[in-house]
Amino acid sequence: MADLAGELSRALPGMRASSGEADRVAYSRDLWPRHHLDVRAGRPAEHRPGAIVWPSSTDEVAHVVRWARERGVPIVPFGAGSGVCGGIAPREDVVVVDLKRLDRIRRLDPAAPLVEVEAGFMGVPFEQALGGAGFTLGHFPSSILCSTVGGWVAARSAGQCSGAYGKIEDMVASLECVTGTGEVVRLRRRQSGPDLVPLVVGSEGTMAIVTSAELRLHPAPACRGFGAWSFPTTPDGWEAMRALFQAGLRPAVARLYDPFDAMLAKQGGVKKEDAKRSRPTTGARSRSFGGVALRAVLRRPGALNELLHSRVAARALGGAMLVVIFEGTDEGAQQGLDEARTLCESMGGIWEGEAPARRWLAHRYSVSYRQAPVFADGAFVDTMEVAARWSRLGDLYEGVRRALGEHVFVMAHFSHAYPDGCCIYFSFAGSADPGLVRELGWDAACAATYDRTWKAALAAAVESGGTLAHHHGVGRSKAPRLRAELGHGVDVVRSLMHAFDPAGILNPGNLLPPPSSDSPPPPSPSPLGLDRDSLLACIDATTELPAAERQLHDAGLTLDLGASLPSLSLGDWLARGAPGARDRWLDPADQLLAGLDATLSDGRPLVIHPAPRRAVGPDLTALFVGAGDRFGRIDRAWMRVHRRDATRPTAPAFQLDRDPPVSDAERGLLDAITRAL
Numbered sequence: 293m294a295d296l297a298g299e300l301s302r303a304l305p306g307m308r309a310s311s312g313e314a315d316r317v318a319y320s321r322d323l324w325p326r327h328h329l330d331v332r333a334g335r336p337a338e339h340r341p342g343a344i345v346w347p348s349s350t351d352e353v354a355h356v357v358r359w360a361r362e363r364g365v366p367i368v369p370f371g372a373g374s375g376v377c378g379g380i381a382p383r384e385d386v387v388v389v390d391l392k393r394l395d396r397i398r399r400l401d402p403a404a405p406l407v408e409v410e411a412g413f414m415g416v417p418f419e420q421a422l423g424g425a426g427f428t429l430g431h432f433p434s435s436i437l438c439s440t441v442g443g444w445v446a447a448r449s450a451g452q453c454s455g456a457y458g459k460i461e462d463m464v465a466s467l468e469c470v471t472g473t474g475e476v477v478r479l480r481r482r483q484s485g486p487d488l489v490p491l492v493v494g495s496e497g498t499m500a501i502v503t504s505a506e507l508r509l510h511p512a513p514a515c516r517g518f519g520a521w522s523f524p525t526t527p528d529g530w531e532a533m534r535a536l537f538q539a540g541l542r543p544a545v546a547r548l549y550d551p552f553d554a555m556l557a558k559q560g561g562v563k564k565e566d567a568k569r570s571r572p573t574t575g576a577r578s579r580s581f582g583g584v585a586l587r588a589v590l591r592r593p594g595a596l597n598e599l600l601h602s603r604v605a606a607r608a609l610g611g612a613m614l615v616v617i618f619e620g621t622d623e624g625a626q627q628g629l630d631e632a633r634t635l636c637e638s639m640g641g642i643w644e645g646e647a648p649a650r651r652w653l654a655h656r657y658s659v660s661y662r663q664a665p666v667f668a669d670g671a672f673v674d675t676m677e678v679a680a681r682w683s684r685l686g687d688l689y690e691g692v693r694r695a696l697g698e699h700v701f702v703m704a705h706f707s708h709a710y711p712d713g714c715c716i717y718f719s720f721a722g723s724a725d726p727g728l729v730r731e732l733g734w735d736a737a738c739a740a741t742y743d744r745t746w747k748a749a750l751a752a753a754v755e756s757g758g759t760l761a762h763h764h765g766v767g768r769s770k771a772p773r774l775r776a777e778l779g780h781g782v783d784v785v786r787s788l789m790h791a792f793d794p795a796g797i798l799n800p801g802n803l804l805p806p807p808s809s810d811s812p813p814p815p816s817p818s819p820l821g822l823d824r825d826s827l828l829a830c831i832d833a834t835t836e837l838p839a840a841e842r843q844l845h846d847a848g849l850t851l852d853l854g855a856s857l858p859s860l861s862l863g864d865w866l867a868r869g870a871p872g873a874r875d876r877w878l879d880p881a882d883q884l885l886a887g888l889d890a891t892l893s894d895g896r897p898l899v900i901h902p903a904p905r906r907a908v909g910p911d912l913t914a915l916f917v918g919a920g921d922r923f924g925r926i927d928r929a930w931m932r933v934h935r936r937d938a939t940r941p942t943a944p945a946f947q948l949d950r951d952p953p954v955s956d957a958e959r960g961l962l963d964a965i966t967r968a969l
C-alpha cells in the first residue's frame with residue numbers, strides 16, 4: 293500500500309494527514325445500517341481508506357484536490373459521517389478529506405439576513421451561534437448533533453421544521469466549492485437562472501467539495517403554538533395535513549403518525565431504562581431474553597404487520613395522530629394554530645391538546661439513537677424516506693408498506709408536507725429470514741434479508757409513483773435502483789460529474805449505478821391534465837401562458853403570475869427563468885414546478901417525474917429552467933397551481949440580489965456541461 297499520508301505531508305507541508313490504523317478504521321464508513329451488519333459479523337472496517345487529511349481552509353482543500361488529480365488518487369469528502377446510504381465507503385487507494393476543520397462563520401449579515409458558514413461546521417454549534425445573534429437557519433435534521441453544513445448540502449437534507457423553512461436546497465444563496473480540477477468557484481442562486489447551485493446540492497461528494505455556503509436566515513422564533521389531533525385512520529390524518537398545507541398554513545413541524553407509531557409517540561422519547569438496557573454484546577447475537585424474543589417476533593413479521601394495520605387495531609391503538617408546531621411571532625404562531633384547529637376538527641380530528649407536540653419537541657432528537665441495542669440483539673433496524681404528490685400518497689404508502697411488510701416489521705410517520713405532496717418515513721426492524729439461516733448462518737442471512745427488503749421496497753416506491761429518497765440521498769444503497777426513477781437522467785448526472793470532475797476522482801462509485809450497456813426503455817411522457825388533489829397541472833410547453841391561465845381559471849385555479857401575463861409559451865417562459873413569478877423564498881415550502889419532460893439537445897428524452905421534493909442526486913430541472921435552450925427544451929411541465937381564492941403565505945422579508953451576474957467561472961462550468969452532455 294502506498295504511503296499516501298507521507299506523500300501528502302511531503303507535497304503539502306503543514307497539512308495534517310494520517311495513515312494510522314485507528315483513523316483508517318474510523319473513516320471507513322458512514323452510518324448505513326448495512327455497514328453495521330458487517331461490523332456485527334466481525335468485519336469492522338471493510339473499506340479502510342489509505343489516508344485521511346484535515347485541511348483547514350478552502351485553499352488547502354484546493355491543494356489536496358490538485359495533488360490528488362495529478363497523482364490520480366480518488367478522494368472522498370467527509371462531513372461527520374452521519375449519512376445512512378453508504379456515501380462513504382473508501383478503498384485503500386483513497387484519501388478521505390475531512391472538512392470539519394473548516395468550521396468558521398465567515399460573515400453574518402443581519403440586514404439580509406444571511407450567513408456565510410464553512411462546510412465543516414457542525415449542526416448544533418451552528419444553530420447556537422445563530423441563536424445568539426437572534427436568528428435561525430430553520431434546519432433541524434434529527435442528526436443535527438452529528439452532521440455538518442457541507443453534508444446537509446451534499447445529501448440534500450431536510451430538517452424537522454421543513455414546513456416553514458423548506459429543505460436545505462431552499463436555504464442556499466450561494467456555494468463556494470472546489471471542483472474536481474482543483475478550481476475554487478462560487479456558484480450563486482439565481483431566480484431567473486442560469487443556476488448551478490441545484491446541480492451541486494445533492495451531488496453527494498461526486499462533483500465538487502463544498503467549502504462554504506451562504507444561507508438565508510430567519511428571525512429566531514419568539515413563540516411557538518403546539519397542537520395535536522387524533523384521526524380514526526392514517527388516510528384521514530394525511531387528508532387533514534394536505535388541507536392544512538393547501539390552505540396556506542405553514543406549521544414548521546407537521547408529523548402524522550400511523551396508529552402504532554402514534555402509540556409509541558404518545559409514550560414519549562427514550563426512557564432511561566433503554567439507555568441502560570442492552571450492553572453491546574461481543575458475539576454476533578445477544579442471548580438475553582429480550583434479544584431472543586425480539587428475534588422470534590421479527591422472524592415472521594407478515595402476520596404482525598397485517599394485524600397492526602387492521603381497522604380494529606387502529607381503533608384499539610387510538611388511531612393516527614397529527615402533531616403540529618407553528619412558530620414565529622406571538623400572534624402568527626397562535627393564529628396558525630387556531631386556523632389549523634378549526635380545519636382539523638372540521639375534518640374529524642379530535643383535539644389531543646398541546647402535550648403530544650410539546651413532548652415531541654422535548655425528545656425531538658432522542659428517538660434516532662435507539663438503534664444500537666437492536667443490532668446488539670441480533671436484529672436490524674433502518675428507515676426509508678420516500679415522497680409523492682398527494683394523489684399518489686396512498687399508493688405509495690400501501691405499496692411500500694406491503695413490500696417492506698413481507699420481510700420486516702414496519703411502521704410509518706408522515707413528515708415534511710408541502711402543498712403538492714408529502715414524505716413518508718418508514719421505520720422497520722427485521723431479523724434473519726429463517727429459510728436462509730441454515731444455509732448462510734445468522735449474520736449473512738440477516739444481511740440477505742436486509743438486501744431483499746430494500747430491493748422490494750425501492751421497486752414498490754417507484755412503481756407507485758414515488759421518489760426513491762426525500763432527504764437521505766442515494767449513496768451506494770439506492771444507486772442500483774436510480775435508473776428506475778431517473779431513466780436517462782442517470783446518464784445526464786454522469787455527464788455532469790464529468791463536467792465538474794473530468795478525471796473522476798471525487799467519491800467514485802457513489803450515487804450512480806455502475807455503467808451499463810443497456811439503454812433504458814424510453815420514458816413514457818407525462819399525462820397532460822390536472823391533478824387536483826396535488827394542485828399540480830401537467831401542461832404542454834407550447835401552450836401560451838394566457839391560454840393556460842384561461843383553462844385553469846375555468847377550474848377555479850390560477851398560476852398566480854399577476855395581472856400582466858407575458859405572451860410567451862410556457863416552455864419559453866420557464867427557459868427564461870419564469871420572469872414575474874413569485875419569489876420562491878416567500879414560501880420556502882412551496883415550489884414553482886414539481887417535474888418536467890424535456891428533450892436534451894442530442895434528442896434524448898428526459899422525464900423528471902413530479903415530486904414535492906426529492907434527494908436523488910442533482911436537481912436536473914435546473915438544466916432547463918432559466919437555462920434557455922442551452923441543454924435542450926422543455927416539452928411538458930408539472931406546474932404548481934393555486935386556488936383562485938387562496939391567500940399565499942409570506943415568509944419574513946429578506947434583502948438580497950436574487951439575480952446576481954453570472955461569473956466567468958460559472959460560464960466556464962456551463963460550457964463544460966454543454967460539452968459533456
Ligand SMILES: Cc1cc2nc3c(=O)[nH]c(=O)nc-3n(C[C@H](O)[C@H](O)[C@H](O)COP(=O)(O)OP(=O)(O)OC[C@H]3O[C@@H](n4cnc5c(N)ncnc54)[C@H](O)[C@@H]3O)c2cc1C
Pocket residue numbers: 322323368369370371372373374375376379380391411412432433434435438439440441442443444445446447448449450451452496497498500501502503660661763764765799802
Ligand atoms: C440518527 C440519524 C438521523 C438522521 N436524520 C436526518 C434528518 O432528519 N434529515 C436528513 O436530511 N438526514 C438525516 N440523517 C442523514 C444524515 O445525517 C444526513 O444525510 C446529513 O446531511 C449528512 O451530513 P454529514 O455531515 O454527516 O455528511 P457525511 O455523512 O459525512 O457525508 C454525506 C455525503 O456527502 C458527501 N459530503 C460530505 N461533506 C461534503 C462536502 N463538504 N462537500 C461535498 N460532499 C460532501 C460525502 O462524500 C457523502 O457522500 C440522519 C442520520 C442519522 C444517523
